[in-house]
Amino acid sequence: MRGRFDIGIIGGGIIGMALARALAKRGAKVAVIDAGATIPAATNAAAGMLAPSFECGGATTQSLQHFSMASLAAWPTFAASLEEETGIEIDYQNNGILGVFYDDIEWSKARKTCENLRQRGSAVDVMTGEEARRIEPALSNKVIGAMHARQDGQVDPRKALIALRAGFAKTKGEAIAGRVVQVSREEGGYILETDQGDHIAASKIVLASGVAAKTALIPGLEPPPIFAVKGDAVALSIPDNLLRKVVRAPGAYLCPKAGRRLVIGASEAPYCEDLTVDQSATDGLVRNGTRAVPALRNVDVTERWAGLRPATPDGAPLLGRDPDGPEDVFLALGHYRNGVLLAPESAEVLAEELIGSGAVRSATMEAFRPDRFRQIQQARQCRV
Numbered sequence: 001m002r003g004r005f006d007i008g009i010i011g012g013g014i015i016g017m018a019l020a021r022a023l024a025k026r027g028a029k030v031a032v033i034d035a036g037a038t039i040p041a042a043t044n045a046a047a048g049m050l051a052p053s054f055e056c057g058g059a060t061t062q063s064l065q066h067f068s069m070a071s072l073a074a075w076p077t078f079a080a081s082l083e084e085e086t087g088i089e090i091d092y093q094n095n096g097i098l099g100v101f102y103d104d105i106e107w108s109k110a111r112k113t114c115e116n117l118r119q120r121g122s123a124v125d126v127m128t129g130e131e132a133r134r135i136e137p138a139l140s141n142k143v144i145g146a147m148h149a150r151q152d153g154q155v156d157p158r159k160a161l162i163a164l165r166a167g168f169a170k171t172k173g174e175a176i177a178g179r180v181v182q183v184s185r186e187e188g189g190y191i192l193e194t195d196q197g198d199h200i201a202a203s204k205i206v207l208a209s210g211v212a213a214k215t216a217l218i219p220g221l222e223p224p225p226i227f228a229v230k231g232d233a234v235a236l237s238i239p240d241n242l243l244r245k246v247v248r249a250p251g252a253y254l255c256p257k258a259g260r261r262l263v264i265g266a267s268e269a270p271y272c273e274d275l276t277v278d279q280s281a282t283d284g285l286v287r288n289g290t291r292a293v294p295a296l297r298n299v300d301v302t303e304r305w306a307g308l309r310p311a312t313p314d315g316a317p318l319l320g321r322d323p324d325g326p327e328d329v330f331l332a333l334g335h336y337r338n339g340v341l342l343a344p345e346s347a348e349v350l351a352e353e354l355i356g357s358g359a360v361r362s363a364t365m366e367a368f369r370p371d372r373f374r375q376i377q378q379a380r381q382c383r384v
């Protein structure tokens, strides 16, 4: 037996590691079992935008918008304490995101979105192309208008994950490399067996393994309704200070990182699990990025990659226990386009659910309950 733990988290991406941190802070002994060597975390493929005004301002639920805003508000403390604890800079910035538009139709849609967002408490401004170029002089003259979300921002997700892992290494918990191949019930908990031959005992289990969770081997748990949405992305080496903030243009978002690195994302290929980089998709991103920032015409591509976003049918995460599933098995899955943004708040609400007083089930946990799709189906069947 490798060890006995209060909680075993399957999946060591940003969601699993942020949760491990929140649980360890509450005194729990946590094991994180990560198959990263064979299934790379979506976190490493993400660009790291913290963009509720753009990603969650449209057709998604109000609960997701509230949750996203709460998590955005949690990021400054989360980032500062993580950097202080580990001495690792994660390049967190809350200097705003600029959405840019080339035509009147898109621009007038953006103005409406802006009004809605303001009513929900987002700090967003609309501005002309000229005003946007005063903020980001490298923007093309073809930009006729922009939406500036003043409080949105970004972080370097790869660095954040390294810092979370370094912070976790200082707790009494253990990070275990391997893919869970069997889960069995035992008195007071579960035994997780990995493909490396480790056996880990845990009183409670959390599934935080992204797309891989759809084939989770937990007895009595229905396969979570997760599917992959592949994203290709690209990095360029840019001149110093070409851009200061994230720019979202039609067909590309541009995230300037430390070290003159510009990440441009990302394609969306639903149900595709092939991690081969799509050359034409990444070429398209560079083309769309160059349309917004013409100076990119002459810069070098330094990296191309692909990752799998774990999506759900309604675009919102699955958090908590499936009421029809086994006792003491919890889900932290399906963060789709917002895993990085939602990590701090997901970790807090789940940690409370797992080892808090449990007296009050939060509205968040209720909104994102893993059985909600089954509930809708059952309600429809009753009406027929």
Ligand code: GLY
Pocket: 049, 055, 231, 265, 266, 309, 336, 337, 338
């Ligand atoms: N959050 C941006 C993306 O998933 O591409």
